[in-house]
Amino acid sequence: MKLSKLLESYKTIKTIGNLDININGISQDSRKIKDNYLFMAKEGFNKDGHKLIDDAIANGANCILLEKNASIKPEVTYIWVEDVVDAIAYLSSKFYNEPSKNLDIIGVTGTNGKTSTTYLIKSILDVNNIYTGLMGTMGININDEKTDTINTTPDPIVINSSMDKMVKSNLNACVMEVSSHALDFKRVEYIDFSVGVFTNLSKDHLDYHKTMENYFKSKLKLFYKTSKCNIINIDDKSGKEILKHIGNRIDIITYGIENKADVYATEIEYSIDKVKFVLNYGTNKEEISLNLPGKFNIYNALAAASCGIAYNLNLKQIKTGLEKLEHVKGRVEVVETNKDFSVIIDFAHTPDGLENVLNSIKQFSEGRIIVVFGAGGNRDKTKRPEMGRIVGTYSDYAIVTSDNPRYENPEKIIEEIKIGVKETKAECRTIVDRKEAIEYALSIAKAKDIILLAGKGHETYTIIKDKTYPCNEREIVLNYLKK
16 A cells, blocks of 8 residues: 555654655564564553664664654655554554444443453344454454454554454454453544443453543443444443433443343343343343353343344344354353362453352352452552452352462462451462462362352463463363363
């Protein structure tokens, strides 16, 4: 693509060099630069791309996008902009021919439930011939070809290149998890969203947002970016607040269980591996047997059903999609142990997430509830005692261990969690090594006990400092039981 066409109407401060050059690729990583690439020098939290400009040129960059001063080299074009982060989002969309204009983009945001909701939406749309790509915590899925990503919502280059592949693969839609960081850091700034879905809001990411008000405002941005429909959880107080802000700019579908909503569930029955309920919309009803247990998964299913309704699907069509999804990896995932006790793996890593899954387990538990859990390092510290308090309240035995300690001392994290556990009557044990903690839980399990391994979910690794080590909880369980 010609650089002049790529820039088109985007506002620049100053340019030096030839704008009539071909750009073969774009990147903000100097190591990925090839011949005739545009290098975007972004100032990040840990590295400043402006210091890597010479490396990018050495690797073949013929154009540099930047904010700061730089030494000028011949045969290289320099473009200064006011905001490199914004420019990256714009140029990423332009370079890949604005793919979001050729797909229906469905954005799902909230603290918990985003991943399961996106998988349920994809299942409903796919089974009804609205072929859908997926982007989120567990990577990017295009026609069952999966690619791992680092962030819940990846950077704009990955988003737009992936959407371009979806367009070329003749997909009709893309459902994506939209994090508060993505909205604040403009990763989705030039994406045309058709539908926005709000799941819930609870305490998380306060290491970055500082206040719940800031966190809410970040999430709210999505619902001003949509063109077809906004779908809101009316049972969540932040959902009600969103409705006050966004008004009737476009169609709105509300869903819930406790409050009057457009889409709602009745006649709920819980069990360890599924939940049954009646799906209601207007005068229409349909019995649903969902292969995902727990009340919170009813909410996820209602959100997905509302999305199906936004695409003019009837409840029978929606039922087929909801029931077709067998499981979501690491989300209330039951491990087949062939023992007289149960093991569940779940991604719950926030106070609200833990309370949801434990409250659901309480509804069908017959024996003790044993929880193995920790809290991530270099993340919001204020939620640690609260997580401990919730686990202690809902469980009989709390085993506090490591969970991606990163650069923090895992023992210090554990002590902060135990402050909350000590306020409850639950028995508590500390085992820093996560594998040992899981094996200990298995060793003390009795008939009808339920062991919840919380926090890792789909993750098969643990992060200590800047290194990643294998930690596949399913394998740990099955290997221990084989012995």
